[in-house]
Amino acid sequence: MRAAAETAGAVGAKAKTKSKGGGATAAPLAPAKIESLRLALLAPDEAAALEAASSLGGAGTSAARDPLVELLAAGATPARAQAALDALGKLGDAHLLGKDPTVTLEVLELYAGHRAPELRRRAIKVLGMISDPRAVPTLMERLGDAAPDVRASAAEALAGRHDTSASQRMFALLKLGDAGVAAPLASIAAPDLIPQIAELAGTIDDGIVATALGEYVKRGDVPDKLRVDVLRTIGRLSGAAATTALVEYVASVPAKDDRPSKHEAQKLLDARGTDQ
Numbered sequence: 001m002r003a004a005a006e007t008a009g010a011v012g013a014k015a016k017t018k019s020k021g022g023g024a025t026a027a028p029l030a031p032a033k034i035e036s037l038r039l040a041l042l043a044p045d046e047a048a049a050l051e052a053a054s055s056l057g058g059a060g061t062s063a064a065r066d067p068l069v070e071l072l073a074a075g076a077t078p079a080r081a082q083a084a085l086d087a088l089g090k091l092g093d094a095h096l097l098g099k100d101p102t103v104t105l106e107v108l109e110l111y112a113g114h115r116a117p118e119l120r121r122r123a124i125k126v127l128g129m130i131s132d133p134r135a136v137p138t139l140m141e142r143l144g145d146a147a148p149d150v151r152a153s154a155a156e157a158l159a160g161r162h163d164t165s166a167s168q169r170m171f172a173l174l175k176l177g178d179a180g181v182a183a184p185l186a187s188i189a190a191p192d193l194i195p196q197i198a199e200l201a202g203t204i205d206d207g208i209v210a211t212a213l214g215e216y217v218k219r220g221d222v223p224d225k226l227r228v229d230v231l232r233t234i235g236r237l238s239g240a241a242a243t244t245a246l247v248e249y250v251a252s253v254p255a256k257d258d259r260p261s262k263h264e265a266q267k268l269l270d271a272r273g274t275d276q
Contacts, residue, residue: 231265
């Protein structure tokens with residue numbers, strides 16, 4: 001068991017090389033090293049398996065996907081399953097989930113319905129990284145999950161895919177006061193949905209409305225005249241979230257950009273400071 005842990009650690013350490021900038025970067029692991037990690041991943045030693053999963057996540061090659069999917073398909077302890085899903089997420093961040101995601105999709109869809117919310121959330125996150133449209137139905141289904149974190153992850157995944165078909169489903173959740181969908185909805189909402197979001201003020205927490213509207217005004221495709229109107233709506237909302245939305249908008253505008261909405265946001269902030 002100790003040998004397996006040492007093998008996993010050694011392989012992970014050897015994967016580190018120096019980049020031109022002096023920082024550490026992962027060099028793609030050779031097939032033999034991937035196989036060593038696969039064996040450690042499936043071995044009885046839990047610590048070695050977790051370390052192997054971490055090393056596979058940073059392997060720098062799509063070949064690291066298969067051992068992780070193999071483990072998940074065979075069934076694993078919660079800790080190993082979480083580590084494997086996290087490792088797949090790292091591969092996804094590096095665009096290394098491979099060209100044929102069929103088996104990966106099947107396994108992730110299975111874990112998206114797992115009884116443990118943490119495993120569902122992790123599986124949903126990875127599903128969102130797969131461009132294959134077959135992932136969408138599961139993501140839409142998880143918008144109805146009982147766990148708020150899982151719903152939020154599904155909303156983020158759909159928003160990351162720019163799937164505007166999910167906006168009405170997210171808006172229905174927002175109307176129920178689901179804070180986790182506020183920012184994802186704002187990133188894909190059509191302009192005609194914004195007045196409907198604003199009208200929720202007083203029916204749900206003002207902070208949730210402020211978060212949604214604050215994320216919307218930061219979008220690059222929003223006309224500045226509309227931004228001014230939305231910022232004024234934010235200015236009428238109570239609570240720290242509205243102030244934060246105004247501050248973040250001002251900070252998001254380049255210093256040399258003299259757009260009217262930036263002046264409006266600053267004016268609203270000054271007024272809030274005076275009122276307080």
